Amino acid sequence: MSAPESLLNVPLNDLHITLGARMVPFAGYSMPVQYPVGLIAEHKHTRSAAGLFDVSHMGQLRLVGPDAAAAFESLIPVDVIDLPVGKQRYGLLLNDEGGILDDLMFVNRGTDIFVIVNGACKVADIAHIQAKIGSRCEVIPMPERALLALQGPQAVTALSRLAPGVEKLVFMTGGHFTVNTGTQQIDVFLTRSGYTGEDGFEISVHASDALALANALLAQPEVKPIGLGARNSLRLEAGLPLYGNDIDTGTTPVEGALQWAIQKVRRAGGARAGGYPGATKITAQLANEAAATGKKRVGLVALERIPVREHTELQNLAGERIGEVTSGLLGPTIDKPIAMGYVPLELAALGSRVNAIVRGKAVPMEVVAMPFVPTNYFRG
Known part of the structure; x- marks a missing residue:
């Protein structure tokens, strides 16, 4: 079953269908939510071996020019200028009120800053970055690139057979590598990172080489295809926020419990x-969270043992509404x-009790x- 005309297809669309994936609309694309073995089996396989995720809906772009790092730093509360070549960092694109427009990953590649943004936000993100800093550096979208994530404790075993040297990378570092499929050599840029809490790699590859790369990885005994359903359950168990659910323009980095991503060099002093x-607001929140923000x-x-889903109302023990669940499931x-x-800050301490209202019952x-x-x- 192909995607409706209104949905875009990722380069590996036909492969997913051949593998029996159930395709669903996601971020404007037809994407595989799960394969025939099911979400729980896919989740557990990633935790024990290696799972291959197609995340080609994500946006990839390059920032090029001598002022690129300083320009990009003017948009995010993160240290870009001092990031060493080959290192990756998590960043937050903010609006003037300090709300989060998107969260992203970026790498100093020496010749450019390589940025990966969320699929649902990429058109707006690229337009925003171009409008704000396009006069200071080249902002070059990369729609010709696919993105695959190989995640799990055996990911390094599988990938190092095809691309010797990747095992030397540590978390949040990356580089250019050649993948030998046995019939061809594929140039990729990859980082040792991911969105599952497991060891693994995110691999940027030209769309024309994506199928050969995916087939070479799936031929490894440790690797199975994994859909977006298990990606969601894995990232939730890892405590990683999903943009649009757990963070958005109505939350600041401090409210989103992401102040760890703001380095000392970007803080007061x-x-x-x-x-x-949004620096004035966020600086105030960092200095006195209790006075500056009411939620976390x-x-x-x-x-x-009752699963609590997103948008479920949260109440304090007096029965007053205090907020809602932004992501929730039975962790496999x-x-x-x-x-x-x-929740309000007074209920954010570890051990605090609240009630979730599930079909009228307080859980x-x-x-x-x-x-x-x-x-x-x-x-390392």
């Missing part, structure tokens, strides 16, 4: 403090109902530390 959209993203575990690894949501939940499942990033 730092050498390059402020200078980004927290991890929640249900104390009864932890085997408990887990969720993220926003007790406890605020817990994230990630829900320990991460397995390879740091």
Whole structure:
């Protein structure tokens, strides 16, 4: 079954259909949500071996020019200028009120800054970046590139057979590599990173080489195809926010519990403090969170075995509405109902109790530390 005319196809669309994927609309694309083995099996396979995810709906772009780092730093509260060549960093694109337009990843490649943004936001992101800093550097979208993620504890074993040297990378570093499929050599740019909490790689490849690369990876005994359903359950267990659900223009980095991404050099007293959209508001929130913001993203575990889904109302123990769940499901690894949501600061401390209202019933939940499942990033 092909996509409706209104949906775009990723370069591997025909492969997904051949593999029996159930295709769903996502970020304007027809995307594989799961394969015949099902979401739980795909989730557990990624945790134990290696899963191949097609994330070609994501946006890829290059920022080029001697002023590119300083220009990009004017848009995000993150240290871009001092990022060493080959290193990757997580960033937050902000509006003038300090709200999050998107979260993203970027790498200093020496010749450019390579940026990956969310699929649903990429058109607006690229237009925003072009409008704000296009006079200071070249902003070059890369629609000709596909993006694959190989995730799991055996990802390095599988990929290093085809691209020797990748095993030397550590978490949040990257480089150019050649993948030997046995019949051809494929040039890729990859980073040791991902969105599952597991070790793994995100691989940018020309769309014309995506099928050969995917087939070579799927030929490895450790690797199976994994859909967006398991990607969502894996990232939630890892405590990673999903843009549009857990963070958006109505939340700041501090409210979203993402202040760890703001380096000291960009904070009050730092050498390059402020200078980004919403800096005054965010600086105030960093200095005095309790006075400056009334809510915070927290991890929640249900104390009864009842899954709590997104948009479920949260109440305090007095029965007053205090917020809602932004992501939630039965965690396949932890085997408990887990969720993220926003609660008032007085209920954000670990151990705090709230109730989720599921079909009229109050389900007790406890605020817990994230990630829900320990991460397995390879740091050397």
